[in-house]
Amino acid sequence: MAKTLQNLYYIYKIPSNEIEKLNKYSLSDAFKDGNVVSIGDNLVLAKIREYYGNTTDHIELYNHVQSIRKEMKEIRKQPTSPENIDKLKELQHGLDKLLYVDDIINIKVIKKKEYREIARNGFDLNGKHYIRFMVGSGQMRRNTITFINEKLYDYMQEQLMCGLNGQIKNINLAKLSAYFALSFSSVLWVRTPRVCVIKDFDTLIPKQKVNWIFKDENGDNQVEERTIDIKLNSADGQGLITPEMSRLWAEDMHLKYVPCSFVVRTAFIKGNLVTFDFREYAKEHGVSIIKDRYGVEHNIEDIDVLLSESQFKMAKYYSSWECYLSYHEAYHLKWGVARYNKEFDDEYVLTNYQYIQVLNLDRKDIKGLVSYTTDWINKICSGDPFYAISYNIGVKKETDTIDSLVNSCESLFTKAIMKNPKMLQDGYVQRKIYNSIKESIRQAKLGRIWVKGNYQFMISDPVAQCRSALGLSPDGLLKAGEVYSNFWNNRDNPEEICLLRSPLTYYSEVNVQKPVHNDEMNKWYKYIYSGIIYNIYDISVCKHADSDFDGDIVCSTNNEYFLKGARREELSITYDKEKVKDQM
Secondary structure, eight states, X not given: OOOOOOOEEEEEEEEHHHHTTOSSOOHHHHHHHTOEEEEEOOHHHHHHHHHTTOOOOHHHHHHHHHHHXXXXXXXXXXXXXXXXXXXXXXXHHHHHHHHEEEEEEEEEOSOHHHHHHHHHHOEEETTEEEEEEEOOHHHHHTTEEEEEEHHHHHHHHHHHTTTOTTTOOSBOXXXXXXXXXXXXXXXXXXXXXXXXXXXXOEEEEEEEEEEXXXXXXXXXXXXXXXXXXXXXXXXXXXXXXXXXXXXXXXXXXXXXXXXXXXXXXXTTEEEEEEEOOHHHHHHHTTOOEEEOTTSOEEEGGGOSEEEETTTBTTGGGSSOHHHHHHHHHHTTOOEEEEEEOOSSOOSEEEOOHHHHHTSOOOHHHHHHHHHHHHHHXXXXXXXXXXXXXXXXXXXXXXTOOHHHHGGGOOOHHHHHHHHOGGGGGSHHHHHHHHHHXXXXXXXXXXXXXEEEEEEEEEEEOHXXXXXXXXXXXXXXXXXXXXXXXXXXXXXTOOSOEEEEOSSOOSGGGOEEEEEOOOHHHHHHTTTOOSSEEEOSSSOHHHHTTSOOSSSOEEEEEOOHHHHHHOOTTOOEEEEOOOOOOOBO
């Protein structure tokens, strides 16, 4: 596992029905009550450190924290004494001072009435007054709001608005709130790339049969079959990054491999950057100059990232990328990566009840569908050495062997079995493993069963996006009904695979596609060793309940029962997406 060399910080997360009862609340009390959460480093935390004059970079901070923990570990090995106890308390206090951020408090909303009160007036805790600061879309789904020490509010607002503080006259407030809260996303820091902001491009998909939702004369929702033309933003939330910059970012993130998908965050920027050699593509097609969405020309060799308009959330509020960059540099803002693909995709994936309940299966099919899971459980419980050990460790690849698992094992129980596999014949050991796997058995009954496949990032055909950015016709290499997947190309070469995106609620959302590859695809997609590359000519994103390519993941499987049970005749459900109005 890669060392990210960045600390986890901790903040209070207090239910709204408790906050008014508190006046003094220590960190130890919060830990006892379960009101402390860990968060990764982010722009908000970085700016708070800067506010207090702490300009130490994240690597030095990490090393300092590790040195304290190492010293504490050494002291614990020594005999207990008053001196050692006092030293441990002193070191723990220093650790808390580094990692506990008391200027930020998350509030878990229990009742709307409570939230209205504290959102309007704020609240006091430990001698500080806290006011509403931000709420991201993910936080909103969990009814969580971030509050900040009032004395930092103006400074943080100015810094994180990146030059737009007080400058925006009309915008949808919900969107602005979500865009502003991107700064609270946990990230691994990376260097700032040279960017060209490219225009989004649409593809018109003609004569698509869909189930259309509309309101009748009484205002009630109705559904009818219609044939319509559908216009889609073909690479919504996606951009491209050069292989060279991908390698540099991997170094910055202290990874031992180079990802091919980077879900990025910085002020007002969000989305997936996919590794694609757009410089080489431009060279082969006689293009050396690229024009950005503001009309500014750039030498393609001087660009590291093609950032789409849909990734640059406030693009229209800046006169140019250079204007944005001047504020970004003035406020010492940084780029970070919130998520990225694994080095190796899993070989098997756990389904859920949503995926299964939409399939058309008979009893025989169901028995076949669950057979791999039941066999797996039986082999673990029977004392099969490989399955018992791999269950305790967590095997991700079929090619894993017992020898290859030893170094990754942290369980003393499992290590003992590795040293002496005959222990698996002991009744006590078998019962211990069985008791451990009881939850897996319970989950299997609820639809969590194993099938061949995994979750990967959804990627729009990068050739089409690259061509659009270069001023060429946005033609993709993949046809309607086709996807490209390095994983499936190298396993079984299936004729079809099922693609499923959570949450999955209707029959039509089981998307059956054909994996394809040829020499040209293998050439241009060679850096995209993980991810499902979609074509731009069908309505897969509609099938996936209006997904996009900003970091969405999709489950893919070639399981025969999924392919057989998919209700391919079902039409996608869609409706008129009214543009949300701006507010003053």
